[in-house]
Amino acid sequence: MLEKTLESIKAKFDEINFKKLIAITYPKVLSFIAEAVLLCNPKDVFICSDTEEEIDYIRRMAIKSGEEKPLRIKGHTYHFDGYYDQGRDRDVTKFLVPKNDHLSPTIAQIERQKGLAEVKSLLKDSMKDKTLIVRFLTLGPANSIFSILCMECTDSWYVAHSVDLLYRQGYKEFLKARPDTEIFITLHSAGRLDKNMTSIDYDKKRIYIDYIKNTVYSVNTQYAGNSIGFKKLALRLAIRKAHREGWLAEHFMIIGVKGPKKRKTYLAGAFPSACGKTSTAMLPSETILADDIAYVRNIQGICRAVNVEKGIFGIIHDINPKDDPLIYKVLTSPAEVIFSNVLVKDKRPYWLGMGKELPKEGINFSGNWYEQKRDEKGELILPAHKNARYTVSLKALDNCDPALDDPRGVELGGIMFGGRDYRAYVPVQEGLSWEHGIIAYGACLETETTFAIVGQEGRYEINIMSIQDFISISLGKYLKNYLEFVKSLKKTPRVFGVNYFLTNLKTNKFLNSRQDKHIWIKWIELRIHNDVEATPTPTGLIPKYKDLKRLFKRVLNKDYTEDSYLEQFTLRVNENLAKLQRVEGFFRKNIPDAPKPLFEVIQQQRERLLKAKKEFGDYISPLVFEKKLKLHKP
Numbered sequence: 001m002l003e004k005t006l007e008s009i010k011a012k013f014d015e016i017n018f019k020k021l022i023a024i025t026y027p028k029v030l031s032f033i034a035e036a037v038l039l040c041n042p043k044d045v046f047i048c049s050d051t052e053e054e055i056d057y058i059r060r061m062a063i064k065s066g067e068e069k070p071l072r073i074k075g076h077t078y079h080f081d082g083y084y085d086q087g088r089d090r091d092v093t094k095f096l097v098p099k100n101d102h103l104s105p106t107i108a109q110i111e112r113q114k115g116l117a118e119v120k121s122l123l124k125d126s127m128k129d130k131t132l133i134v135r136f137l138t139l140g141p142a143n144s145i146f147s148i149l150c151m152e153c154t155d156s157w158y159v160a161h162s163v164d165l166l167y168r169q170g171y172k173e174f175l176k177a178r179p180d181t182e183i184f185i186t187l188h189s190a191g192r193l194d195k196n197m198t199s200i201d202y203d204k205k206r207i208y209i210d211y212i213k214n215t216v217y218s219v220n221t222q223y224a225g226n227s228i229g230f231k232k233l234a235l236r237l238a239i240r241k242a243h244r245e246g247w248l249a250e251h252f253m254i255i256g257v258k259g260p261k262k263r264k265t266y267l268a269g270a271f272p273s274a275c276g277k278t279s280t281a282m283l284p285s286e287t288i289l290a291d292d293i294a295y296v297r298n299i300q301g302i303c304r305a306v307n308v309e310k311g312i313f314g315i316i317h318d319i320n321p322k323d324d325p326l327i328y329k330v331l332t333s334p335a336e337v338i339f340s341n342v343l344v345k346d347k348r349p350y351w352l353g354m355g356k357e358l359p360k361e362g363i364n365f366s367g368n369w370y371e372q373k374r375d376e377k378g379e380l381i382l383p384a385h386k387n388a389r390y391t392v393s394l395k396a397l398d399n400c401d402p403a404l405d406d407p408r409g410v411e412l413g414g415i416m417f418g419g420r421d422y423r424a425y426v427p428v429q430e431g432l433s434w435e436h437g438i439i440a441y442g443a444c445l446e447t448e449t450t451f452a453i454v455g456q457e458g459r460y461e462i463n464i465m466s467i468q469d470f471i472s473i474s475l476g477k478y479l480k481n482y483l484e485f486v487k488s489l490k491k492t493p494r495v496f497g498v499n500y501f502l503t504n505l506k507t508n509k510f511l512n513s514r515q516d517k518h519i520w521i522k523w524i525e526l527r528i529h530n531d532v533e534a535t536p537t538p539t540g541l542i543p544k545y546k547d548l549k550r551l552f553k554r555v556l557n558k559d560y561t562e563d564s565y566l567e568q569f570t571l572r573v574n575e576n577l578a579k580l581q582r583v584e585g586f587f588r589k590n591i592p593d594a595p596k597p598l599f600e601v602i603q604q605q606r607e608r609l610l611k612a613k614k615e616f617g618d619y620i621s622p623l624v625f626e627k628k629l630k631l632h633k634p
């Protein structure tokens, strides 16, 4: 049967590519490729077996096809996504759900058969006159308990090129794959393209995730978060697998933080897009292991994690030499970099917040751009998109962590959660326990939405663990898995809440500079090893002034005043109560299967806050809690 199908598509291959195809004996792969060829009807098929010549061919084709254009610096190219495809798109990204299955109401979904029919009708003949490129990759390092094999079938050379920077090559692993190996598959077509190489049929953009067959269908899309199946799309599939098998697939960055005496502690962190995740991962003098997605497992009682990816698809907005020196250097030196949706003038890339003046005209995602250019709705078009990005391999960074490809992963000492919270949470605090931290900081993560999601800027919302959009099981099951994950660990990672966005309630001014996050991270490192004490408050354990003062001086050479400390770490009781109210309302409405501790932890936090309010008022200085501690000491 399979042989017959392969015979029917053979005409689309030259001899070499057909050989590369049938060297893979895994039936699921062969039949999917055959199905894709028959459906999308490409002019030919290119199978990438990861040789240097093939990768170079892909780079050249990305330019020859016009999807990328070279820039002045060697190795740099730029790419534009369609005007209406500049970020993840919630409205068109849906789970295909069989009739007898149910996902939480917060999760976008469509009946499976109906959705499959729709997306397949859009993919029909979508690759006419184009090449279908097949890339084999692994998520996580190869030859590891963590790794998942995956395959992207795309008609975009830009996508085929990007995945080379972002994921580990996997053709060899596919040659070895057993017929029962679980794999993730993406079928992507950018659809019809205009002369600027952007999708014409953006109104027919669809991204459907079929968890029954671990397959992602993406059509009329170009933004890498929509077209590359292995960012948030396969994360959705991995969450289901993780839940079945008792591990975690998370929207995490991982940083190696230096402590005293050459100690290194790995910390994972979940932050919604544009809330400081990548810049935390890239803090100078620390090492970066991951910036977006991690798999976390209990390996012989130790909590270990890997980076699912090996590159960065990062937000370029506001990257400047002062705040992000490491990545700024990469973006301005010869190396393989793809810029997307920036402003280009004289073959140089420009972006918002880069620390220098931008040209008054150039080419951007809207075509020829000039100051005062407006879109159809009359709105001013910015020189570069706020969600403009760069794609680089992590190894291009001077401080890439040496354990990046270690199949055993790294031990996580702690996990932190942080959103855009202008009012309530202090800049850093430690959970009273795993359960408290996971619920009070992770599940209660509230944030103002940003431009990384199409049309959703500037609204407050709950974003559980900063992964809510991608949770492909019921929210209750997801949280239960999280809470239970530590049960058989010998050492429980400590949990922290960070908030880089706390403001003065009267002036609305931020209370911290962007560099200050480094201090919170260093304090967390010390706490994990019990090298500093902390003060219990109703919302968590907070730092002592003397420790922060010392760290500010040593790490940033800044004099941290007690007044700053008092303002930043004052407990804002009413703001915290209001936050609990909002999240609890959300949980009651959306998590019918909430695990019991969820409401208990919230209720206990509320009671602690109310008790403190009664005793000390609405705004409580950290010194009050410190003194109280002293008074109670025997």
Ligand code: SPV
Pocket: 087, 088, 224, 225, 226, 231, 232, 272, 273, 292, 313, 452
């Ligand atoms: C994010 O926005 O969180 C990203 C990029 O990491 S995307 O691929 O769009 O998810």
Ligand code: MN
Pocket: 251, 273, 292
């Ligand atoms: Mn992300």
